[in-house]
Amino acid sequence: QVQLVESGGGLVQAGGSLRLSCAASSKSIFIGAEMGWYRQAPGKQRELVATITTASNTNYADSVKGRFTISRDNARNTVYLQMNSLKPEDTAVYYCNMFGQEGYWGHGTQVTVSS
Numbered sequence: 001q002v003q004l005v006e007s008g009g010g011l012v013q014a015g016g017s018l019r020l021s022c023a024a025s026s027k028s029i030f031i032g033a034e035m036g037w038y039r040q041a042p043g044k045q046r047e048l049v050a051t052i053t054t055a056s057n058t059n060y061a062d063s064v065k066g067r068f069t070i071s072r073d074n075a076r077n078t079v080y081l082q083m084n085s086l087k088p089e090d091t092a093v094y095y096c097n098m099f100g101q102e103g104y105w106g107h108g109t110q111v112t113v114s115s
């Protein structure tokens with residue numbers, strides 16, 4: 001069992017920035033895992049935001065390309081999501097994920113972007 005703990009959410013004005021962090025409880029598993037960030041807005045389904053492979057290849061949803069950056073630090077068992085130029089439509093609970101939809105999930109961190 002792996003635990004994922006997110007941090008870094010909060011309230012920010014449109015155009016602002018936030019950095020989310022997700023720490024995994026197991027270094028050995030983290031190093032071999034594809035990691036991802038998902039989000040769920042009120043009344044909507046959970047959607048993929050970004051993923052990063054063990055080789056640090058990245059993939060982004062079209063809605064966040066050019067604004068968000070996913071990265072990982074294997075020495076700290078941590079994956080990050082740098083979010084710039086935030087928009088009100090980015091408001092959601094953001095979830096850290098390991099090994100895809102059938103893998104492990106964090107409890108989520110709220111991001112609220114005011115207009």
